[in-house]
Amino acid sequence: MKINKEKISGIVFLLIALSALSVLALITVFIFIKGVPIINKVGFFNFVFGMVWDPSHGAYGIFPMIIGSVSVTLGAAVLGVPVAICCSIFLTEYAPAALSNIVRPAIQLLAAIPSVVYGFWGLLFVVPAIRTYLGGPGLSILAGSIILGIMILPTIISISEVSLLSLPRQYKEGAYALGLTQWQTIRSVQLPAAKSGIVAAIILGIGRAIGETMAVIMVLGNAVAIPQSILDPARTLTTNIGIEMGYASGEHQQALFATGIVLLVIVMILNAFAQYVTRRK
Amino acid sequence: MKMSSRMAQRVAKIFIWASALLVIVILLAIILFILIKGVPEISWQFLTEIPRNMGRDGGISSTIVGTLLVTAVAVIIATPFGVGTAFYLTEYTREGKITRIIRFSAESLSGIPSIVYGLFGFIFFVMYLKLGWSILSGGLTLAVMILPTIIRTSEEAIRTVSYQFREVSYSLGGTKWQTITRAVFPSAIRGIAVGVILGIGRCVAETAAVILTAGSALRMPVSIFSPTRTMAEHFYILAREGISMEKAYGTAALLIILIFIINVVANTLVNRFVAKGR
Amino acid sequence: MLRFKVKNMKFEIINCRPARRIGTAAGIVVLVLALSLLSACSNRNEAGIIVAGSTSVQPYAEVLAEEYMILHPDAVIDIQGGGSSAGIMAAQSGTSNLGMSSRVLKDEEKSLWYVEIARDGLAVITNPANPIQSLTLDQISDIYSAKITDWSQLGGTKAKIHIITREDGSGTRDAFVNLVMGESNITPRAIVQDSNGAVRQLVADDPNAIGYISLGLVDETVQALQLDGVEATRDNVMNGSYNLSRPFLFVAQVEPTGQTREFLDYVLSEEGQQILINEGLISPSEGTGK
Numbered sequence: 001m002k003i004n005k006e007k008i009s010g011i012v013f014l015l016i017a018l019s020a021l022s023v024l025a026l027i028t029v030f031i032f033i034k035g036v037p038i039i040n041k042v043g044f045f046n047f048v049f050g051m052v053w054d055p056s057h058g059a060y061g062i063f064p065m066i067i068g069s070v071s072v073t074l075g076a077a078v079l080g081v082p083v084a085i086c087c088s089i090f091l092t093e094y095a096p097a098a099l100s101n102i103v104r105p106a107i108q109l110l111a112a113i114p115s116v117v118y119g120f121w122g123l124l125f126v127v128p129a130i131r132t133y134l135g136g137p138g139l140s141i142l143a144g145s146i147i148l149g150i151m152i153l154p155t156i157i158s159i160s161e162v163s164l165l166s167l168p169r170q171y172k173e174g175a176y177a178l179g180l181t182q183w184q185t186i187r188s189v190q191l192p193a194a195k196s197g198i199v200a201a202i203i204l205g206i207g208r209a210i211g212e213t214m215a216v217i218m219v220l221g222n223a224v225a226i227p228q229s230i231l232d233p234a235r236t237l238t239t240n241i242g243i244e245m246g247y248a249s250g251e252h253q254q255a256l257f258a259t260g261i262v263l264l265v266i267v268m269i270l271n272a273f274a275q276y277v278t279r280r281k
Numbered sequence: 282m283k284m285s286s287r288m289a290q291r292v293a294k295i296f297i298w299a300s301a302l303l304v305i306v307i308l309l310a311i312i313l314f315i316l317i318k319g320v321p322e323i324s325w326q327f328l329t330e331i332p333r334n335m336g337r338d339g340g341i342s343s344t345i346v347g348t349l350l351v352t353a354v355a356v357i358i359a360t361p362f363g364v365g366t367a368f369y370l371t372e373y374t375r376e377g378k379i380t381r382i383i384r385f386s387a388e389s390l391s392g393i394p395s396i397v398y399g400l401f402g403f404i405f406f407v408m409y410l411k412l413g414w415s416i417l418s419g420g421l422t423l424a425v426m427i428l429p430t431i432i433r434t435s436e437e438a439i440r441t442v443s444y445q446f447r448e449v450s451y452s453l454g455g456t457k458w459q460t461i462t463r464a465v466f467p468s469a470i471r472g473i474a475v476g477v478i479l480g481i482g483r484c485v486a487e488t489a490a491v492i493l494t495a496g497s498a499l500r501m502p503v504s505i506f507s508p509t510r511t512m513a514e515h516f517y518i519l520a521r522e523g524i525s526m527e528k529a530y531g532t533a534a535l536l537i538i539l540i541f542i543i544n545v546v547a548n549t550l551v552n553r554f555v556a557k558g559r
Numbered sequence: 560m561l562r563f564k565v566k567n568m569k570f571e572i573i574n575c576r577p578a579r580r581i582g583t584a585a586g587i588v589v590l591v592l593a594l595s596l597l598s599a600c601s602n603r604n605e606a607g608i609i610v611a612g613s614t615s616v617q618p619y620a621e622v623l624a625e626e627y628m629i630l631h632p633d634a635v636i637d638i639q640g641g642g643s644s645a646g647i648m649a650a651q652s653g654t655s656n657l658g659m660s661s662r663v664l665k666d667e668e669k670s671l672w673y674v675e676i677a678r679d680g681l682a683v684i685t686n687p688a689n690p691i692q693s694l695t696l697d698q699i700s701d702i703y704s705a706k707i708t709d710w711s712q713l714g715g716t717k718a719k720i721h722i723i724t725r726e727d728g729s730g731t732r733d734a735f736v737n738l739v740m741g742e743s744n745i746t747p748r749a750i751v752q753d754s755n756g757a758v759r760q761l762v763a764d765d766p767n768a769i770g771y772i773s774l775g776l777v778d779e780t781v782q783a784l785q786l787d788g789v790e791a792t793r794d795n796v797m798n799g800s801y802n803l804s805r806p807f808l809f810v811a812q813v814e815p816t817g818q819t820r821e822f823l824d825y826v827l828s829e830e831g832q833q834i835l836i837n838e839g840l841i842s843p844s845e846g847t848g849k
Contacts, residue, residue, distance in 0.1 A: 005456070005458055006456050006457060006458055009457070009458040009461075010373060010457070012365075013365055013368055013369040013372075013373060014369060014373070016361070016362055016365030016366060016369065017365060017366040017369035017370065019362065020362040020363065020365070020366040020428060020432065021366065021383065023425055023428070024386065024387070024390055024425075024428065024429065026405075027390065027398070027401055027425065028386070028390070030401055030404075030405070031397065031401070034404075052747070053747075054727075054744075054747070055727050055728070056727055057744075064747075082300070083300045083303060083304065086296060086297045086299075086300035086301070087297075087300050087301050087304050089297055090297045090298065090300065090301040091301075093297075094294065094297055094298065094301075095301070103301060103304075103305065106304070106305060106308050107304065107308075108544070109308065109312065109541065110304075110307075110308050110311075111482075112482060112486075112537065112540040112541060112544060113311060113312070113486075113537060113540075114485070114486030114488070114513050114516075114533075114536060114537075114540075115486065115488070116486075116488050116513055116516055116517045116520075117311070117315060117516070117533050117536070117537070118311070120516075120520050120529075120533070121310075121311050121314065121315070123760075125310075127764075128764060131764075131765060137721040137750055137765060137767075137768070138765065139750055139761075150307055150311075153304060153307075157304075181286050181287070181289075181290045182290060183286075183289055183290040183293040183294070184286055184289070184290070186293070187293075207392045208392075210392075211392055211393065211394040211395075212394070213394050213395065213396050213489055214488050214489055214517070217753065218521075218757075221750040221751070222726070222750065222751035222752070222753075223747065223748050223749055223750050223751060224747040224751070225746070225747035225748040232748075233748075233750050235751075238394045238396065241394070241396050241397065241400070242394075242396045242489055243726045243751060243753050244726055244727055244728055245396060245399075245400055245493075252727075252728070256400070257397075257400070260393070260397040260400070263393060263394060263397070264389065264390075264393055264397075267389050267392035267393060268385075268389045270392070271385060271388050271389050271392070272385070275385070333625060334622065334625070335618045335621050335622060407654065408652065408654055411654075413609070413654065414609070414611075414637070414639055492640070492641075493641070496637065496639045497638075497639055497640050498637040498638060498639065499621065499638075500628075500635075500637070507637075508609075508637045508639065518640075521753070521754045521756050521757045522614075522618065522754050522755065522756030522757075523756035523757075523759060523760055524618070524756065
């Protein structure tokens, strides 16, 4: 009786795992099947490095979108990462317990806001501000970077905080015993020690930034030309799919799936990098 | 310019406090804005009437129901499959190349933008399986979307369960099944719950994938085969088309409140379960 | 020491109740789901109508459906967006009973059955603060193809023109390209937005913006340009002097019958058409419909 239960449970788990994994495999296969034909037709280099995206005339180059994705993500990282790390240091080192009990839930609340609300808020406040004070249409890489930077704050803060908290107390105590100030301790002892965790947090945040669609559609302007400055409108790989997907058919749709393949590859590279960094610990 | 360590300490403190302040200010700017503009809209009528006249009049009851149903379907389907897979990967297989590939794939798949899942769901569930635009199509699509996340976080939680627990259980003559259900699962449940809550949050806030699969119908859904509109969708459509800003703010405010409530309830439930067991 | 630890763990493991509790909870949930699935199956044959397609037509279709369902409480009509091309595809494959399109059918789509339910003017809009009131079709085309880049070139203030267009595949954009652009292409530097409302909102906020939306959606936050001095009004569209307009179509695999036919009849009836006229559209039964 006991043995039967064992075998059955083993098989049940196997079935569950197989079905779940096969569904995930299905998606991957699906994306590839839909996207590869167009890459073959247009040519890999023409697709990835093509400068013109104009489906009505059969042009499927996604390079402007790659530039858009890279610039917006980089901008978000430049704006968000320093603030996030400082905030996590604040929570672990500087904040009195009462304050951190307010700040920490506040950050979780930030993570709970849907991306469409972020985008809308950006459209109402950030875009006009950029238009009035910096020029240009306001819908720009800068607007996207600001909004994305805000959106990735909770991710980076919470994971960095966990890394910092998991450091053995001896590190800090030893440093104080040697006469270092609080800041010196943080800068030369704690941050380097938590480096791999913090880097993982940053990569996770960047991954989230790259995958963001709805908020970015609203503030980026979605022009297909290669942006020339951070005040220019641009389009990312994700918003390209988002804005044309409902309308596309035939080759156009295939090209959007092909963009999905490129996104998958980028995410995989990021993940591999993150794993490499954390493993070196 | 060499700063004395005292100066550096002071400057650092200012920057760090400033960052924390900045984050709070941003949070207040966004949340307060939505709540101030939106909460006045929320009335009993708002909660119980369906949208009329393209959403200009009436309430948003059908979207509330739609959101809850789609999320429920997604979570009910994804959780057993996700947790079961995680158990299989940690308990029944050996740590090797295959498990690492699976883990890597799950990690990567959870990074694909939701819109790709939406496209997949549209072609596979809506058109190929002929489920049409329905809560079921939307729920299934979202289930697939949160599956990698649940697998990953569950697996992480299960793996960190102390090795000793398992050893003791086996040495007491426990079978694998007993070990899993009575020793490992209760300890890992907190981490698993975190993953599920993350998944719920993602479902409720999702827009792109739902528009393509659950539809955007305004009437109250009668079954899981009915099309529906979720609150996030409704907010997006109202705000973008400029149909009714007040209703849009109301929807957004309710959405944020709902997500907050879900988080709090879920966290409390988890704490109660874990506490009682000890 | 070790024996003590082992004893404690043994106690914990055997007395673990959460697993059972969770198991029961999960079981109840599954039961509820199964029950709802069963009840859902019985409702499967609701025989509703699905209308899918253009986001321009969608709001009007929704109003029509609402009124229709008040008159016929047993009827079930669901309106779905997705865009003109998606709607045509859905109608072709039978996923929806009717498709909505805000542009004329392309050659490869001509095999579908279609009917024009209304005519919609296309207004070119600018910010109310913009002093320019009228432009020619050629001028608009040159703006959108980036041959003209500054408002001062047209007699306005010195400022770069911010061009706003709809996304590739939108019926509204197709109509605009066919009627205004002719041989030229819209510049890749144009800002792309995915709905009429978004375009209107942007133009209302930005003094240097120009865009195009449904005539029926023009309100006091934007100004509609005159074409060669001809005002963009319903009357002018009807009498042909303002010639930027496009048809709103319902398409279907084959000529509709049954419930779909009844809804269609309502839409084309005097009552249905009056609703559309009230919303700012033009009925094909008035004036010189093309």
